Amino acid sequence: MGRKVILATCALNQWALDFDGNLRRILKSVEVARSRGARYRLGPELDVCGYGCADHFYESDTLLHCFQVLKELLESPVTQDIICDVGMPVMHHNVRYNCRVIFLNKKILLIRPKMLLANHGNNRELLTVSETVPFGDGVLSTNDTCIGSEICAELWNPRSPHVDMGLDGVEIITNSSASYHELSKASRRVSLIRSATSKSGGIYMFANQRGCDGDRLYYDGCAMIAVNGDIVAQGAQFSLEDVEVLTASLDLEDVRSYRGEKCHPYLPEYRPCHRVKVDFSLSESQDVYFPSHEPIEWRFHLAEEEISLGPACWLWDYLRRSGQAGFLLPLSGGVDSSSTACIVYSMCHQICQAVKNGSAQVLEDVRHVVGNAAYTPKEPRELCGRLFTTCYMASENSSQDTCNRAKDLAAQIGSTHINLNIDMAVKAILGIFSLVTGKLPQFRANGGSTRENIALQNVQARVRMILAYLFAQLSLWAQGRPGGLLVLGSANVDESLTGYFTKYDCSSADINPIGGISKTDLKRFLQYCADKFKLSALHSILAAPPSAELEPLRHGHVSQTDESDMGMTYTELSLIGRLRKISKCGPYSMFCKLIHMWRETCSPSQVAVKVKHFFRMYSANRHKMTTVTPAYHAENYSPDDNRFDLRPFLYNTLWNRQFRCIDEQVTTLMSVQPVSIEESDGFGEDTVTQSGREGPNTSVPFTRRQEGEEFV
Template structure:
């Protein structure tokens, strides 16, 4: 007969090095778990100190404060009579490990170090931790001179057996849960710090389902939630699986600090740590069967509206600032950033409406009004969000109107200003010193002059954005300052199609890891969901920086013509460069196959070489790029994710030579293939009444088949088929 156990897993919004805040959130989750009758509480990875401590893991202070928090957890009455599972770094024999500390009634039952570390993409665990590669259990002396079990072990209670995995171990082909399941472990826990990427949730769910579909049992997954203090957003998704079915699901995106899931359910041998404790009640004969639930996956455009918005809210409420300022150009990118802020306001209002006291307290703190209660997103957006259209003589009235219309529909405080006076003043200084005045290309200037004049406009906008962010609330008699938001997408970062230290330079950028293609889908989603009709004209307009002179009052400059390729092509190239790890030659070899219907090999070569010239020449811009929300695996962010040089030989001599040689080879083969299709014997007369006289095809090295030859060949083929059918029908 089965046993009923009550287990609790949670998603916590922990913050790196916020030891007191992290302690409060852990205790809150334990309190909620106990109130629901749970006998085991599982938290996310490194929830005591926060996952994103980075090089702070090297500091002895971090270890000290973790043990101080652990001591308070052990002594708290909230943690009694429930097995608690928390994460923190532990130093053993002068080696630092990423550990789970499992305790009950003021006694540490087991310290389980992580055995398989995450060391790819944004993860650098091998920089700070060592993997545990010893078999079984050793004794560990904790600071108060008590020895506790340390190592690869499982808990054996009076009624079941519980084993632990930590985050990346689930993703490994040799996951520990395989051996544990074969050795009779019935409950597997996973404490994770898995960050959000578009459509990543489906991979998690698939792995967790498979973990119990083969050997049975229960799998508990806990994850961090929120902005840990960096570019990453941890998206929760706490869940419980039973025998291959998902039976409990936590929200993927939430503004709450503590989100929990409670559920009732049923090689080398694992070293068992005996625990005189039961997860089930012996008197309880009620044993419900588990009910599978259907997991609802978000579309990519929904995830963009939720993940970056939650990330922005965490950043705003923790930064102590009073809102955001965005240079709103009326294009897809800046409009996407504006819509993400509006989505943030929408989620805040919904959380307040649902009775979240914590979110309401945070809103009141940000706006500086203890009596304020947000009623609807537009009204809240007006308090938190300022948009600014900075026109120049090169700006069109269309983009000005699009920015104004969108600002009106989302409710932001909107500013219109003109930057021409500032631009002319800067150029006047240059002219005074050098005696020369640069001209746009349209007015006879060189390429160098043209680019310099565009950059002056972009950089003036950055200076004005920060000026208004710092002082616009002061001018209104309101306290606080604003965070400047950036709006450069991931594809523009790949090619460096932006000005260094221009209005794309900001405090944070919610769309810096998102492709143009996904942003367009996101705007269409916002137009439908939030009824923002202004987005239709924004989506219909070709993307343009509007930094060159207008022609007859209309925009002549477009992003795609400047970059020499479409955003769709850029997105594919970015994935090949980062995810498929392609250099110039291997990328060319893949693209001549992928683009064979639309581009010749020589055209592909031109695009590949053009991309790598732009990429390598502008790579230095990534060293100063605005910290951006991580959403794509091909992000070029050099600070953490894309560890490539920023000084290249932009000629790519050998690489481009290999491409050229392959283009020549393919061209020769193609020509020979065309020449192999030869006409009939020379001298044959073609006409409708007199087809080719010869019945044999001969190779002719200098002449290709004429249309009349091809007609004859087709007619003969049809006649041959008819002859065969006649023979079959008559039996001859």
């Protein structure tokens, strides 16, 4: 028995219910681990069936096929002489558990269920042979060491299992995770794992899911191995490869020496672990010549880099698994649609780089998508021209500046670009209405009412959605090419908060890569793309004021801006969104926080007006979240009704008691402190906006008499 062990953890791009594909990727990871001398292979959470099965976990078929895959794993010659740790649901006493199944040489050693479940945000985990198998919270005791398991969220829990394990002498702790990407989340993972091993020593192995599992989430890998507070092996955070195996040669005596100093007999009592004896050694007697891995510095991506990489990888997984031939994007020349276009361009960059690096799997996928078995992508612009179609849909309310910005960006990224005018379609629809009613609505600028103004904006936006899908389905057919295109949306998270889009407009799409990203982050992302990809067209896009361009121009220039329509800036909206979702603030709590945060720029009464204005917009437009396009999850203040934000969509928009408390507090504050800031509300008439950037726009003057009107 020696002192050094070679361990393997991995990041796998598993797909919910793709049992054959998941089995193939598991076996490949085991094969790579064995070829590197590892005697323990750790996989991500639920890697047999895929993490995102959701209600499929209630189906008996899922359990059946998991055990069929487990049987093939047990019998495979690839899995012999290495301890394999896989994840799958297991039913015990008629209860389904999320389990690790650990086996060696055709024998199951331990089935360890997840003890602490994640049931917040995107997670809803309250779903819960001839001889008997140990089932429960135990650890493996080999001839030379002791190995314990954590599963995903257990690491994040205040009372993590690794605490008692470490105090009870468990030297190697594994974590099989399905941890999805959020901006800057990697630093929290690394911090937790460093902390877990620095307090009482030990080796920590982290495995994670990678890719789009079939939902809004992207699992970003980040497999790692740590020893005594130091990271010694780091996997990629974003990659197009389906299988990544990370190995490290580690000295058990380093753990024992570290603990000899840190762990004393007078430490508090701990819960001893149940040990399952395994007649197997992870080390070899002649391992003195094995080199030990040294600590490394983890390189974290900037937020704008993460936006460039994560959503691009998510798009690629979605495209190659959907059977479609590319993407179509309504490109308006604004920040949002341009950000979506740049993410597709980044995807093409990553594909070309992977092919250049010799990835046979990525090359095979590209050839399948483009329908050419001999094709090899050479550079991103050329590939973008094959996979990506952009479309500028002008109206009489569109400016030449936005048309030029969209055209210039399309030329620089190489997309197939279409220019068309929607006025004929809009007039045809309005003609039908006029024929039936005898009336023709007018814009407010031409003397029309608010209701007419809203309807005229919405019809433009919805016509664009119809045309986007028409061209997505038939544009390749018109060119004599096979396949269809996925329509991409481009509404950001801040607009979703206020409902600043029209239902079923061109923000309605198949998928939306920026729907969970704030406007502030998108602007930084575009500046990053301008520098990295040399896209000079982005400079004019960043300099232009955001506008939906759905109302008549004034002297050929845009008269309508998004922030004016919404009654607050995008920076203010981002902060309000975080307070609403992350800090769990209702109107009164939000007011109490913002009077301090904004004390240098706003008086209490101004803060009160902004808070009440936001909650009126939010509650009046919350129903739109029930139809929002599935969007990449990037920010943990997303208002996505379908998964992440479980709030009502029908509200009493008066918020009587809540707003009364705010008014009482304003009166109290104003009576005890001097007023040093102008007492205007900052944006004039109190309005509710039901509109959409880069498409729909509808500003509704909000009075008590009118509440509930224009609920569209």
